[in-house]
Amino acid sequence: MAKEMREPIETGCPDPFQYMHPVMRKNFGMWKYHEHPRPGVLRHVANSGDEIWTVRVGTQRILDVFSLRELCDIGDEFADGYIHFTIRSNLEYQLSDGSKVDALIKAVEDKGYVVGGTQNSVTMLSHTQGWLHCDIPGTDASGVVKSMMDELIDDFRTTEMPNRVHITTSCCQINCGGQGDIAINVQHTKPPKINHDLVANVCERPSVVARCPVAAIRPALVNGKPSLEVDEKKCICCGACFPPCPPMQINDAEHTKLAIWVGGNHSNARGKPTFQRLVAAGIPNNPPRWPEATAIVKRILKAYKEGARDWERINEWVERIGWPRFFEEVELPFTKYHIDNWRGARRSLNSSNYIRF
Numbered sequence: 208m209a210k211e212m213r214e215p216i217e218t219g220c221p222d223p224f225q226y227m228h229p230v231m232r233k234n235f236g237m238w239k240y241h242e243h244p245r246p247g248v249l250r251h252v253a254n255s256g257d258e259i260w261t262v263r264v265g266t267q268r269i270l271d272v273f274s275l276r277e278l279c280d281i282g283d284e285f286a287d288g289y290i291h292f293t294i295r296s297n298l299e300y301q302l303s304d305g306s307k308v309d310a311l312i313k314a315v316e317d318k319g320y321v322v323g324g325t326q327n328s329v330t331m332l333s334h335t336q337g338w339l340h341c342d343i344p345g346t347d348a349s350g351v352v353k354s355m356m357d358e359l360i361d362d363f364r365t366t367e368m369p370n371r372v373h374i375t376t377s378c379c380q381i382n383c384g385g386q387g388d389i390a391i392n393v394q395h396t397k398p399p400k401i402n403h404d405l406v407a408n409v410c411e412r413p414s415v416v417a418r419c420p421v422a423a424i425r426p427a428l429v430n431g432k433p434s435l436e437v438d439e440k441k442c443i444c445c446g447a448c449f450p451p452c453p454p455m456q457i458n459d460a461e462h463t464k465l466a467i468w469v470g471g472n473h474s475n476a477r478g479k480p481t482f483q484r485l486v487a488a489g490i491p492n493n494p495p496r497w498p499e500a501t502a503i504v505k506r507i508l509k510a511y512k513e514g515a516r517d518w519e520r521i522n523e524w525v526e527r528i529g530w531p532r533f534f535e536e537v538e539l540p541f542t543k544y545h546i547d548n549w550r551g552a553r554r555s556l557n558s559s560n561y562i563r564f
């Protein structure tokens with residue numbers, strides 16, 4: 208062994224304390240209570256008597272340098288120079304002086320941003336990376352988010368929902384995924400089309416075969432060249448073979464659709480985690496404004512707002528009224544595609560190299 212071993216290089220999240228507002232650092236773990244004076248604003252009071260005000264601002268999620276500088280300048284002027292982003296890309300300013308809150312809100316609204324997203328609101332939609340960072344999207348998740356938030360802006364600004372609503376989007380079927388009260392996810396409806404001329408040059412065939420969750424891919428010789436073939440009866444159109452083998456093209460302008468899922472929720476003090484369920488499939492993936500998907504989301508939100516009891520999350524509301532009534536309330540057809548009668552995985556997942564149970 209070498210006498211002096213190199214120290215491992217630690218990566219990962221930096222220490223968050225260095226970025227915290229000094230009042231938050233000082234009172235860490237010693238907060239007495241908090242209140243919600245108006246939509247988009249929180250006031251936390253510490254045992255020491257210190258207080259911190261948080262103003263939440265919606266952004267367009269993928270921010271250009273100009274907007275970031277503009278938002279940071281506002282933070283420097285009104286918010287002691289501290290900002291942070293929430294997991295849903297809301298920007299939060301923090302101030303120790305409550306008398307500056309109104310001036311801060313005016314400054315961000317004058318620049319065209321919106322304040323809200325707290326308590327019983329529809330907070331910012333979260334989305335996966337999409338075309339900007341990833342090589343396999345079937346839709347532009349950030350475009351879906353922008354179009355929907357433009358329509359839901361009043362529900363972001365106000366707190367008139369029965370409880371908070373988390374909406375997510377996902378631009379492929381297999382990776383980051385979208386799980387929330389309402390999730391808008393990509394749905395491929397046709398098996399991949401294989402460009403046999405490229406497979407031998409680009410793809411590691413055994414990894415691609417092993418990647419398929421239903422063992423639908425086999426090695427094949429096509430025109431004398433090593434390639435792959437797909438058993439289309441088995442293929443569930445998940446798209447998992449496309450990332451390791453781009454010649455297995457599955458994205459398609461017509462056959463790549465959107466699906467809407469409802470009722471996903473983490474466990475909390477009141478209940479177990481719940482999985483989301485498919486409520487609408489085959490919705491056109493229709494840029495630049497995705498009007499069909501947005502119309503369905505708005506119907507679901509309207510029915511939830513009118514029908515749920517105070518503090519019921521969407522999954523709790525649906526559990527109480529039952530799925531048949533949910534489909535009636537949101538005027539969506541219940542079709543054979545909503546019935547999970549697929550049994551292929553019981554046999555085929557056990558034959559994968561990687562998954563055994």
Ligand code: SF4
Nearest residue numbers: 336341344379382383
């Ligand atoms: S959801 Fe899929 S396509 Fe979108 S960023 Fe994640 S891995 Fe990429």
Ligand code: SF4
Nearest residue numbers: 419442443445446448
């Ligand atoms: S990985 Fe998915 S899309 Fe590719 S062949 Fe298998 S089931 Fe079909």
